[in-house]
Amino acid sequence: MFCPSCGNDDLKVIDSRSQQDAIKRRRACISCGYRFTTFERIEKRYPMVRKKDGSLEKFILHKIRTGLENAFRKRKISGDAFELLIHEIDAEIASYTNPEIESSDIGTLILAKLSSMDQVAYVRFASVYCEVNSLDDFLALLSFGDNSMQTKHSER
Numbered sequence: 319m320f321c322p323s324c325g326n327d328d329l330k331v332i333d334s335r336s337q338q339d340a341i342k343r344r345r346a347c348i349s350c351g352y353r354f355t356t357f358e359r360i361e362k363r364y365p366m367v368r369k370k371d372g373s374l375e376k377f378i379l380h381k382i383r384t385g386l387e388n389a390f391r392k393r394k395i396s397g398d399a400f401e402l403l404i405h406e407i408d409a410e411i412a413s414y415t416n417p418e419i420e421s422s423d424i425g426t427l428i429l430a431k432l433s434s435m436d437q438v439a440y441v442r443f444a445s446v447y448c449e450v451n452s453l454d455d456f457l458a459l460l461s462f463g464d465n466s467m468q469t470k471h472s473e474r
């Protein structure tokens with residue numbers, strides 16, 4: 319890194335603060351005394367998403383946000399709780415160590431969260447994400463929801 323003022327690379331850190339998602343550093347140029355701020359952040363690397371048809375696509379958080387907005391339409395959820403949910407999903411996918419993730423695994427991850435939050439949102443999201451085409455599919459979906467709830471309870 320070079321001083322933005324004089325181009326010298328002889329810099330010192332005069333202050334360092336940890337923020338929620340970054341480390342903020344105040345730096346000073348030893349040569350000219352110029353002071354500036356840098357931010358250090360964790361680089362997010364998402365796995366590629368393997369779709370049901372076998373093709374790969376980039377992970378786009380916005381798609382999940384849109385899907386969840388639809389699922390929670392007219393449901394009671396605070397903006398904070400919704401953002402936290404998005405943040406958790408984002409963090410879990412970003413921490414995935416494989417270079418690829420199955421789209422169905424993303425769906426399962428999200429459904430596991432929804433099942434303990436809002437059953438209506440859960441069913442809405444599942445019916446879109448899991449391509450429910452018949453009543454049997456739908457019933458299977460509901461029993462999956464019940465099972466995951468029971469597992470949660472029995473873990474306590």
Ligand SMILES: [Zn+2]
Binds near residue numbers: 349
């Ligand atoms: Zn300088």
